[in-house]
Amino acid sequence: xxxxxxxxxxxxxxxxxxxxxxxxxxxxxxxxxxxxxxxxxxxxxxxxxxxxxxxxxxxxxxxxxxxxxxxxxxxxxxxxxxxxxxxxxxxxxxxxxxxxxxxxxxxxxxxxxxxxxxxxxxxxxxxxxxxxxxxxxxxxxxxxxx
Amino acid sequence: xxxxxxxxxxxxxxxxxxxxxxxxxxxxxxxxxxxxxxxxxxxxxxxxxxxxxxxxxxxxxxxxxxxxxxxxxxxxxxxxxxxxxxxxxxxxxxxxxxxxxxxxxxxxxxxxxxxxxxxxxxxxxxxxxxxxxxxxxxxxxxxxxxxxxxxxxxxxxxxxxxxxxxxxxxxxxxxxxxxxxxxxxxxxxxxxxxxxxxxxxxxxxxxxxxxxxxxxxxxxxxxxxxxxxxxxxxxxxxxxxxxxxxxxxxxxxxxxxxxxxxxxxxxxxxxxxxxxxxxxxxxxxxxxxxxxxxxxxxxxxxxxxxxxxxxxxxxxxxxxxxxxxxxxxxxxxxxxxxxxxxxxxxxxxxxxxxxxxxxxxxxxxxxxxxxxxxxxxxxxxxxxxxxxxxxxxxxxxxxxxxxxxxxxxxxxxxxxxxxxxxxxxxxxxxxxxxxxxxxxxxxxxxxxxxxxxxxxxxxxxxxxxxxxxxxxxxxxxxxxxxxxxxxxxxxxxxxxxxxxxxxxxxxx
Numbered sequence: 001x002x003x004x005x006x007x008x009x010x011x012x013x014x015x016x017x018x019x020x021x022x023x024x025x026x027x028x029x030x031x032x033x034x035x036x037x038x039x040x041x042x043x044x045x046x047x048x049x050x051x052x053x054x055x056x057x058x059x060x061x062x063x064x065x066x067x068x069x070x071x072x073x074x075x076x077x078x079x080x081x082x083x084x085x086x087x088x089x090x091x092x093x094x095x096x097x098x099x100x101x102x103x104x105x106x107x108x109x110x111x112x113x114x115x116x117x118x119x120x121x122x123x124x125x126x127x128x129x130x131x132x133x134x135x136x137x138x139x140x141x142x143x144x145x146x
Numbered sequence: 147x148x149x150x151x152x153x154x155x156x157x158x159x160x161x162x163x164x165x166x167x168x169x170x171x172x173x174x175x176x177x178x179x180x181x182x183x184x185x186x187x188x189x190x191x192x193x194x195x196x197x198x199x200x201x202x203x204x205x206x207x208x209x210x211x212x213x214x215x216x217x218x219x220x221x222x223x224x225x226x227x228x229x230x231x232x233x234x235x236x237x238x239x240x241x242x243x244x245x246x247x248x249x250x251x252x253x254x255x256x257x258x259x260x261x262x263x264x265x266x267x268x269x270x271x272x273x274x275x276x277x278x279x280x281x282x283x284x285x286x287x288x289x290x291x292x293x294x295x296x297x298x299x300x301x302x303x304x305x306x307x308x309x310x311x312x313x314x315x316x317x318x319x320x321x322x323x324x325x326x327x328x329x330x331x332x333x334x335x336x337x338x339x340x341x342x343x344x345x346x347x348x349x350x351x352x353x354x355x356x357x358x359x360x361x362x363x364x365x366x367x368x369x370x371x372x373x374x375x376x377x378x379x380x381x382x383x384x385x386x387x388x389x390x391x392x393x394x395x396x397x398x399x400x401x402x403x404x405x406x407x408x409x410x411x412x413x414x415x416x417x418x419x420x421x422x423x424x425x426x427x428x429x430x431x432x433x434x435x436x437x438x439x440x441x442x443x444x445x446x447x448x449x450x451x452x453x454x455x456x457x458x459x460x461x462x463x464x465x466x467x468x469x470x471x472x473x474x475x476x477x478x479x480x481x482x483x484x485x486x487x488x489x490x491x492x493x494x495x496x497x498x499x500x501x502x503x504x505x506x507x508x509x510x511x512x513x514x515x516x517x518x519x520x521x522x523x524x525x526x527x528x529x530x531x532x533x534x535x536x537x538x539x540x541x542x543x544x545x546x547x548x549x550x551x552x553x554x555x556x557x558x559x560x561x562x563x564x565x566x567x568x569x570x571x572x573x574x575x576x577x578x579x580x581x582x583x584x585x586x587x588x589x590x591x592x593x594x595x596x597x598x599x600x601x602x603x604x605x606x607x608x609x610x611x612x613x614x615x616x617x618x619x620x621x622x623x624x625x626x627x628x629x630x631x632x633x634x635x636x637x638x639x640x641x642x643x644x645x646x647x648x649x650x651x652x653x654x
Contacts, residue, residue, distance in 0.1 A: 069178065080175075
């Protein structure tokens, strides 16, 4: 039961900072390298690490497979939805200027913020789903099945 | 309010070029989020139908008032991504969205028997993504954006093809082959784009064209051209690069084959057209050489070799797949003639063959629903068991041959005209000769369907209406566009004119 004690303890300590760092990469993406993709991968790493050390069931209690699947779709909806909102505000698709017509540069911030948030969610969902797909893989097709 | 003036206030109709993409694109994740098998189809159909309506509006507007440009994100071209629609795009958009919409009702019954129930929602998601990708490739005026949408459509197509695995496990290897070759094609394409970007510093198609017109070409651009030709050639299944196609079409679920056979390769050919005529101008020597000594011979080879292979098939679906490769030969031949008539023939054949093949594959799907297999041996005598389905297949088959009164005749007629116009009599004869091969392979089908006795115990039972109606709409369209050529010929000629005489001139 208590194999790999060091791994377990270190993982428990690390999961929170990894998520925090993911959020840092996400929100500081304006000023330093980073953004939704990198943050999404980092965020997923927290779950994957947890899954590797504590087992698939444990991590799926935190993030069920269906949630990861929905996240993939939700992120895309947020991204495209941002574009639709700008379109409804009377601007071109994904014209962030629409979010703050008097200060278009503020609008750019809001737009990018929202779009990158969508990317974060999708990438997290995708990475976690890939891990689940491999970790939960059933045995290869037996010869008889072909 | 002054800022508003910068971003010109718009009505909904100004957004049509982007709405045609984002409606199906938003619908795709929506089906996943809702996760309901029952709601997936209405969502997909609603989205596809609105895209279809938009494509009609766009075509009418383009034919009426010239090129439409839309700047994504308000970033004006050439800096931002531009959606640019002229007659050529609008026509292909119409084809893709029409087939995508008409095939959808057909999917309901068809996938019930061919795809496991737990994948049904995902099927519509992938279908919508593929639909979006294909439309996106056509609508965009940005070379890299073409690649992005190409991948959206290709990746979803691989999944769709693999969904045939319930009926036949070979769908998995077919999808994998397609994945390997499709990805190779996409890689070649993106390498080409990379070279173009290196040489010109821009990705906007009109801007690249302008650069090449002003500065002429150099070795980098010629290499780029070669890469793009090979890459898109793979996607379009140009004859020696067609190996992925027969298996993918044969083992994919019938509904998927009906959709992609009519659209995917056609879109790839559209991209070829765009790069050959809009971005690079055909008067450059290297392009003339490529067309004359590579494309034309391959086109003629495809017309004969693929038709000949089709004659000897024992599986209806596989025969149609080979016939598709042969028909792509005709389209390339039209392009290769480098004249307005030739291009018109290519574009109109692209459309006519799209609807013909969609009708035929739908017909096969309906037969398969009943017989469980598309082997000739299994569908013997189906003309008596499923008279309406079989008759629709006959009509579409006649269009495939090019019998007068069907759409196939119109495009072959224009193609022969184009060949004679330039004094290429042997080419005209080759077109007729290859059509004779088509008669043989279509006749084999008619013989199987009508002149054999159905297996014992088969009573007359038609396919469900949701399959019959789309099938007959398509079969009816092949006759309609064979008689009333106003729309197709006008659109194709305008498109050919636009491609040959400047994308940019019409911009104002």
